[in-house]
Amino acid sequence: MRIHRGKEFEAVIKKAESDLRRLLSISDDFSVLFLQGGATSQFAAVPLNLCNPEDTADYIVTGSWSDKSFKEAQKFCKPNLTWSGKSDKYTNILPFDEIQQNPDAKYLHICANETIHGVEFKNYPKPKNNSSILVADMSSNFCSKPVDVSKFGLIYAGAQKNVGPSGVTIAIIRRDLLGHAQPDHPLFEDLLDQGGLVAIAQNNAKKAGLLYEAIDGSRGFYVCPVEKSVRSFMNVPFTLQRSELEKKFIEEAAKERMVQLKGHRSVGGVRASIYNAMPLAGVEKLVSFMKDFQARHP
Numbered sequence: 001m002r003i004h005r006g007k008e009f010e011a012v013i014k015k016a017e018s019d020l021r022r023l024l025s026i027s028d029d030f031s032v033l034f035l036q037g038g039a040t041s042q043f044a045a046v047p048l049n050l051c052n053p054e055d056t057a058d059y060i061v062t063g064s065w066s067d068k069s070f071k072e073a074q075k076f077c078k079p080n081l082t083w084s085g086k087s088d089k090y091t092n093i094l095p096f097d098e099i100q101q102n103p104d105a106k107y108l109h110i111c112a113n114e115t116i117h118g119v120e121f122k123n124y125p126k127p128k129n130n131s132s133i134l135v136a137d138m139s140s141n142f143c144s145k146p147v148d149v150s151k152f153g154l155i156y157a158g159a160q161k162n163v164g165p166s167g168v169t170i171a172i173i174r175r176d177l178l179g180h181a182q183p184d185h186p187l188f189e190d191l192l193d194q195g196g197l198v199a200i201a202q203n204n205a206k207k208a209g210l211l212y213e214a215i216d217g218s219r220g221f222y223v224c225p226v227e228k229s230v231r232s233f234m235n236v237p238f239t240l241q242r243s244e245l246e247k248k249f250i251e252e253a254a255k256e257r258m259v260q261l262k263g264h265r266s267v268g269g270v271r272a273s274i275y276n277a278m279p280l281a282g283v284e285k286l287v288s289f290m291k292d293f294q295a296r297h298p
């Protein structure tokens with residue numbers, strides 16, 4: 001891939017990389033990546049890049065963040081909960097020699113510092129099997145002390161705590177681990193499989209049509225202020241003629257697991273965002289809730 005970037009930016013990113021290499025004594029065996037998406041996106045990227053869906057990986061859960069990473073990994077491989085500190089309210093870490101590692105694990109994942117519970121690894125466990133690697137989320141103690149990078153296959157960290165602006169996530173990864181990503185990346189393939197954008201547009205029109213029909217057919221109970229010819233198929237804002245019912249509408253919908261319906265604070269009212277990921281059944285559920293709500297408030 002060719003990336004077009006200004007030479008000023010090239011200079012900034014090169015200097016950032018070389019300074020970080022100096023700080024942590026990172027050898028040439030490792031790549032340093034500056035990524036988007038926050039450390040949270042690495043919770044998925046780790047299994048997606050380091051193993052196949054059928055593979056297993058060991059997770060040591062020492063607090064909320066490693067618990068989140070363990071749960072996210074369940075979508076992309078078969079992670080094994082090697083040890084959890086939950087029963088001790090996440091106040092301790094088991095001695096490493098008591099940790100039951102799975103001999104087939106592709107990697108051993110730890111959160112080097114649990115930001116919420118305040119539990120920090122002072123040294124690091126070694127993956128038992130030789131082909132396995134140690135992976136660490138260092139978001140909240142990155143660059144707070146020297147670390148022997150060579151002990152790890154992958155270190156990742158959101159930059160915002162100890163080193164820089166939010167939105168940048170740093171990954172330090174052993175070069176030989178690159179290039180083995182699972183083919184099933186959750187991006188455009190799914191849209192192609194659904195028949196491409198023409199089919200997607202038809203489905204979106206159908207979803208939006210149902211919702212606008214319900215609004216326009218409500219005899220004024222629900223009102224969409226937008227001119228018909230320019231109504232969005234993605235974001236459907238509407239109000240209740242009796243505005244005092246809006247709060248109740250949103251609360252009752254939330255009880256039925258239809259969330260995020262509150263209109264943007266600058267305009268108020270209700271807003272249904274029905275992006276590609278919202279299935280037709282979701283819109284049908286909302287429409288039937290709207291009809292039922294209206295019937296209950298004559």
Ligand code: PMP
Nearest residue numbers: 038039040065115137139140158
């Ligand atoms: N891991 C740890 C240890 C964290 O402390 C945080 C953020 N507090 C995250 C991951 C998530 O980071 P981000 O907000 O960059 O997605």
